[in-house]
Amino acid sequence: MKVTLFVPCFMDACYPKVGISIVEILERLGHEIECPEEVVCCGQPAFNSGYWEESRVICRKVLKQLERAEAVVIPSGSCGAMLKVFYPELFKGEPEEAAANDLAARTWEFSDFLVKRLGVTDLGAKFEGKATFHDGCHGLRELKTKDSPRRLLEKVEGLELVEMEAAETCCGFGGTFSAKFPMISTAMGEVKCSSANETGADWMVSNDSSCLMHLQGLLDRQGNPLKTIHLAEVLAQR
Amino acid sequence: MSSPVSQFKTDATAKAGDLRHRGLIQTALRKYEIVRDVRKGAFQDWEQARQSAAETKFFAINHLDTHLVEFAEKLEARGTKVHWASTASQAREIIGGIIKQKQAKSVVKSKAMTAEEIHLNPALEKLGFEVVESDLGEYIVQLREEAPYHIVFPAMHLTRAEISDLFHNKLGSPETHSPEELTMIARDALREKYITADIGITGANFAIAETGMISVTENEGNARLSAALPKTMISLLGIEKVLPKLEDLALFLPMLATAGAGQQITCYNTMYGGPRQADECDGPEEYHVVLLDNRRTELLADPEQRDALHCIRCGACLNVCPIFRNVGGHTYGTTYSGPIGSVITPHLRGLQDWKHLSNSSSLCGACTETCPVKIDLHHHLLHNRRNASAGKPSVLERLAYRIYAIAVNTPGFWGLGKRIGRLAYPFARFFSGTIYDPARAWTKTRDLPPMPGQSFKEWWKERNR
Numbered sequence: 001m002k003v004t005l006f007v008p009c010f011m012d013a014c015y016p017k018v019g020i021s022i023v024e025i026l027e028r029l030g031h032e033i034e035c036p037e038e039v040v041c042c043g044q045p046a047f048n049s050g051y052w053e054e055s056r057v058i059c060r061k062v063l064k065q066l067e068r069a070e071a072v073v074i075p076s077g078s079c080g081a082m083l084k085v086f087y088p089e090l091f092k093g094e095p096e097e098a099a100a101n102d103l104a105a106r107t108w109e110f111s112d113f114l115v116k117r118l119g120v121t122d123l124g125a126k127f128e129g130k131a132t133f134h135d136g137c138h139g140l141r142e143l144k145t146k147d148s149p150r151r152l153l154e155k156v157e158g159l160e161l162v163e164m165e166a167a168e169t170c171c172g173f174g175g176t177f178s179a180k181f182p183m184i185s186t187a188m189g190e191v192k193c194s195s196a197n198e199t200g201a202d203w204m205v206s207n208d209s210s211c212l213m214h215l216q217g218l219l220d221r222q223g224n225p226l227k228t229i230h231l232a233e234v235l236a237q238r
Numbered sequence: 239m240s241s242p243v244s245q246f247k248t249d250a251t252a253k254a255g256d257l258r259h260r261g262l263i264q265t266a267l268r269k270y271e272i273v274r275d276v277r278k279g280a281f282q283d284w285e286q287a288r289q290s291a292a293e294t295k296f297f298a299i300n301h302l303d304t305h306l307v308e309f310a311e312k313l314e315a316r317g318t319k320v321h322w323a324s325t326a327s328q329a330r331e332i333i334g335g336i337i338k339q340k341q342a343k344s345v346v347k348s349k350a351m352t353a354e355e356i357h358l359n360p361a362l363e364k365l366g367f368e369v370v371e372s373d374l375g376e377y378i379v380q381l382r383e384e385a386p387y388h389i390v391f392p393a394m395h396l397t398r399a400e401i402s403d404l405f406h407n408k409l410g411s412p413e414t415h416s417p418e419e420l421t422m423i424a425r426d427a428l429r430e431k432y433i434t435a436d437i438g439i440t441g442a443n444f445a446i447a448e449t450g451m452i453s454v455t456e457n458e459g460n461a462r463l464s465a466a467l468p469k470t471m472i473s474l475l476g477i478e479k480v481l482p483k484l485e486d487l488a489l490f491l492p493m494l495a496t497a498g499a500g501q502q503i504t505c506y507n508t509m510y511g512g513p514r515q516a517d518e519c520d521g522p523e524e525y526h527v528v529l530l531d532n533r534r535t536e537l538l539a540d541p542e543q544r545d546a547l548h549c550i551r552c553g554a555c556l557n558v559c560p561i562f563r564n565v566g567g568h569t570y571g572t573t574y575s576g577p578i579g580s581v582i583t584p585h586l587r588g589l590q591d592w593k594h595l596s597n598s599s600s601l602c603g604a605c606t607e608t609c610p611v612k613i614d615l616h617h618h619l620l621h622n623r624r625n626a627s628a629g630k631p632s633v634l635e636r637l638a639y640r641i642y643a644i645a646v647n648t649p650g651f652w653g654l655g656k657r658i659g660r661l662a663y664p665f666a667r668f669f670s671g672t673i674y675d676p677a678r679a680w681t682k683t684r685d686l687p688p689m690p691g692q693s694f695k696e697w698w699k700e701r702n703r
């Protein structure tokens with residue numbers, strides 16, 4: 001299958017290894033990958049802040065660029081939810097309404113794409129350590145991707161998966177919220193990290209780099225030895 | 239007085255870092271989650287129950303005009319005086335008028351968030367009446383001269399030791415940490431007031447159109463006494479409390495108890511349908527029902543967010559909300575806090591003054607997932623944000639998003655931006671977290687994300703060259 005990989009803006013700049021890992025995984029499975037140069041951001045920051053007109057400027061370009069893609073894969077529950085759930089709302093009653101609905105149907109969050117679209121869970125990955133999974137809220141509640149990442153992680157050799165009590169509790173990132181209300185965001189992050197620490201895990205894995213960017217920043221600042229890693233990076237290791 | 243937004247930011251910042259508060263609330267609400275889940279298991283199908291409740295409320299609210307008339311007519315047929323209050327001040331005048339006319343001296347009141355909403359107590363006190371809160375939690379916050387912390391658990395922010403101190407100082411009771419003894423102290427102080435009160439005021443959990451009755455649920459039996467003993471009873475309720483049929487309570491009573499407090503059913507469930515009838519031996523001589531609009535009809539006129547009127551004030555969305563759990567109820571500065579408060583307060587009290595409540599959310603959706611009547615809470619926060627910036631955009635923010643749109647839509651710009659970011663990155667640590675740091679909101683408590691030498695797109699290009 002020809003897979004169009006959408007690596008969101010901040011992941012492109014800050015977490016290139018996530019995208020590289022996905023390319024490796026999908027190529028190993030025999031798929032052809034393309035990464036359109038001009039698809040950069042999903043438009044979520046403006047949308048979530050209420051600036052829908054400004055957001056549409058970005059989203060229209062995404063719609064155009066991904067018009068002919070067979071399957072669009074995004075390694076982020078949050079950006080995935082933007083395309084799958086919020087584009088149809090954003091373009092309701094606009095000329096691009098049909099295109100938005102159509103793209104939504106062709107878009108997949110990375111772990112769901114592997115498990116539900118391709119039907120694979122065992123990627124032959126090896127990863128030593130004890131890990132707990134953080135459910136990013138958009139993936140969990142907008143896209144319902146609770147099971148897919150866990151089914152993939154269960155098959156990773158050497159990895160012990162433990163659930164933390166606050167697995168489904170928001171980490172406090174919330175996009176612009178993290179900068180508009182930094183102290184609330186920080187408190188939420190601390191609650192999350194202490195729940196992860198309670199499990200004794202070495203790693204906190206997630207399918208959303210945005211949550212991990214916030215959590216790792218907090219962990220580093222507080223000298224907490226817990227480490228964060230994107231699901232794709234775990235699955236690419238052998 | 240500071241503006242709502244600066245009050246919120248100041249209080250939120252203080253409370254979010256208050257580890258004692260955090261520990262207290264997180265522990266209490268974790269316990270709640272455990273019992274709630276047990277009780278949910280008693281439903282044959284909780285999700286189906288939510289769906290059914292949402293449909294019933296949808297029908298109730300979308301035919302509010304006929305339901306309210308039916309409700310009022312049935313009540314009036316049994317001798318109740320029904321009052322329609324468009325605004326908070328009208329409701330205060332109506333209630334104050336009844337009390338004056340009765341030449342009453344003391345008023346006993348059971349828990350009613352609607353009364354908080356219209357600031358009834360201070361208004362009545364200004365008229366010279368003593369108002370006593372009969373609900374234990376409400377009584378505690380009344381003694382502390384503060385607003386309820388939570389719509390269901392008004393005093394959940396206090397420890398037993400703090401309550402003991404309060405009673406000791408205000409009532410002269412001996413120090414005790416036993417919940418039973420604390421309850422008995424309050425009960426002794428309150429029983430006297432029930433007996434001497436001339437007026438009893440209650441809220442309502444549901445208003446049954448079919449039979450013209452209000453349903454009041456409570457755990458202490460205090461609302462019954464507030465209603466049964468005084469000669470005149472007044473119930474104040476928002477117009478959205480309507481349920482079409484009596485049998486709807488079969489679902490809504492256990493659902494309210496489960497979602498709100500993790501109880502199978504609330505201890506006391508009482509229906510009131512009018513004053514004492516000729517063949518009855520108890521009940522008030524006079525019964526007044528005050529139906530409050532106070533801008534609820536404006537919400538009704540908004541098809542997108544009308545479902546916010548489905549709310550049964552169970553408090554479940556507050557309990558699961560990570561923002562509420564970290565900033566606490568008082569920080570909101572509103573009668574209704576938590577997700578439902580952040581959704582409806584901008585409608586009830588003005589969008590531009592209260593939009594910060596819709597912004598102060600990570601949009602995690604835990605509220606929507608838990609709401610027993612399936613209100614689309616977190617998406618309504620998004621809708622409020624959209625409406626707020628459409629009505630009165632922030633010039634700076636809009637400009638920033640316009641520039642950002644150009645930057646990400648033009649590949650050359652994006653590539654250049656990444657290169658500049660990489661060049662600037664090593665210098666960031668010199669002023670990181672200081673007042674000169676443009677990213678201070680982030681860097682005050684968090685390290686910056688990494689900025690590797692090669693971005694994904696650069697890697698991809700190089701590989702496919």
Ligand code: SF4
Nearest residue numbers: 549550552553555609
């Ligand atoms: S919005 Fe839903 S969860 Fe929140 S108080 Fe109302 S009914 Fe309960």
